[in-house]
Amino acid sequence: MSTKNTNPVARKHGKKYADKKALVTKPIYPVAEAMELLPQLSASTFDGTAEVHIRINADTTQADQLVRTTVNLPHGTGKTVRVAAFVPDDLIDDAKKAGAVRAGNEDLIKEIADGTIDFDIAVAVPRLMKDLGKIAKTLGQKGLMPSPKSGTVTEKVVEAIEELKKGRIECRMDKQGIIHTVFGKISFGSRKLEENLNALTQAIQDARPSGIKGEYILSVYVSPTMGPGVKVQL
Template identity: 40%
Template structure:
């Protein structure tokens, strides 16, 4: 069992057991219990009352965080030559087609998001075994398969993220960095939670938002009251 360091003990001592914090309180506290020397990522985990095994209870969507994620998202635009200029102008880090398809085939996935066009999806199908497990396969539902490539690239660069409930019914998503103000973290978290509530499947019964936890890299988790959001 790993030994608790002094900083870990101090951080844990600041989080009251069995207490449900408001989003604002949790956002203030997560900054206090973050002790990394680097600018830690702040994440939120929302457990939903859905059965992801049922297609009509799969929760997936996108949200534009009002204050961004604080991370410089690396975007690959797989486009035809006539779309390359607008993709580059919008801020895509990598732009092209065949050369990048070959790189992906050989295992290259050093990007955060891939944006492409409907006509190119057929070429990406065989690469599903590489892109799928990493969550990089473009999808029309998340706006990453579109003819408006410039808009899609700009939105991702500005803080648009996609999320998907995992097999245990939990949605994990980044909401910023520890250097963000508590107000900005709370705003981003509220936007994500509000979006999830709007996506509640009609077939989901009982309590929908079961629990919410906020944490930063290596920090203890902070329980957020799901009933007040």
């Protein structure tokens, strides 16, 4: 008889992975202990990313049970985020000073329509959203379309750029009800990783939809980019 694997980070791996997996000696770990263990579990030769996978008790077909929120990680993600800003002419210089790698309106839209996409996330002022219709499909397919729900459509576009550069991330469920995201680099050390993870899980707790009854977070697993995951007790 087969049993369903409930670990969202379980994968097929070889001997090196098995050796790392042997270091996981308990079914569940306190957050602080899990953060101490993460570097030992990393099988990569580079500075791996700390990942978290949070299973939510939600019916993802119901609009009042969808989880989507943003969080400012206290220590950032450790990644360089390239931000593009759709802004009027009078805000282009301010957007670039705030850290946007690209800033503009009609010219930027045309470049994207022609196939030039060299950024990781986009922000826009509300009044320019109608102009993005020309490239909505292109941006949407790559998950780059600005959205009010993710805080990337805002009049405070300079502030949004600064927050994104510092480590603001979006958390949202996939169709299986799992939030997959990152919360830092393994090299951050246990204290910074713990503070980032606590901020992230608190933001998800605060974003609990009214439609979810009973238990909310079913499980939390953390893992390095290359290595086994461990279950965490919040």
